[in-house]
Amino acid sequence: MFFECVGSQDTVTLKLKGELDHHAAMQTLRQVSEQIDNRRPTELCIDMRGVSFMDSSGIAVLLGSYRRMMEIGGTFKAVGVSDQARRVLATAGVDRLIKLG
Numbered sequence: 648m649f650f651e652c653v654g655s656q657d658t659v660t661l662k663l664k665g666e667l668d669h670h671a672a673m674q675t676l677r678q679v680s681e682q683i684d685n686r687r688p689t690e691l692c693i694d695m696r697g698v699s700f701m702d703s704s705g706i707a708v709l710l711g712s713y714r715r716m717m718e719i720g721g722t723f724k725a726v727g728v729s730d731q732a733r734r735v736l737a738t739a740g741v742d743r744l745i746k747l748g
Contacts, residue, residue, distance in 0.1 A: 652682055659688040664697035667732075672704035676711045683712070689721045696727030705732065706739050713745050724748060 651662040661679060665671065683691060693712060695701075709725055716723040726748035728736070736742050 654688070654692075656686060657688055658690045658692070659683075659686055660692040660694055662694040662697060665699060667695075667698050667701040667705035667708060669702065669704040672708050676708045679708065679712050680715055683715050683719065683721075687719060688716075691716050691721060691723050693723075693725045694727050695725055695729065695732060698727075698729065698732060701729075701732040701735055703735060703739065706736065706741055709736070709741060709745055 651664075652659060653662065654660045659682060661682060663675070667675065679691075679693075691712060693709065698705075713723045724746040728747045733742070733747065736745075736747065
């Protein structure tokens, strides 16, 4: 998994690229957490347009990112979520907690 970080100090968008599976999930979550800790944004957007596949391990990335943003008083959303990833998230009920676009 690779991501590009864009945005201002207050609003950060992380553009994920590749597969968000069990091989990439924990490393991706560590990298996202580092960006949150270093930048302390008020809003974090995970752009998933470049994610070619996501399994249930990707849920941990989104929930961990969401939880970390709630801890610092920020907001979180995921955009560009593919139909396949949306089904994975809906099956787990994540779509009721996290704003998906």
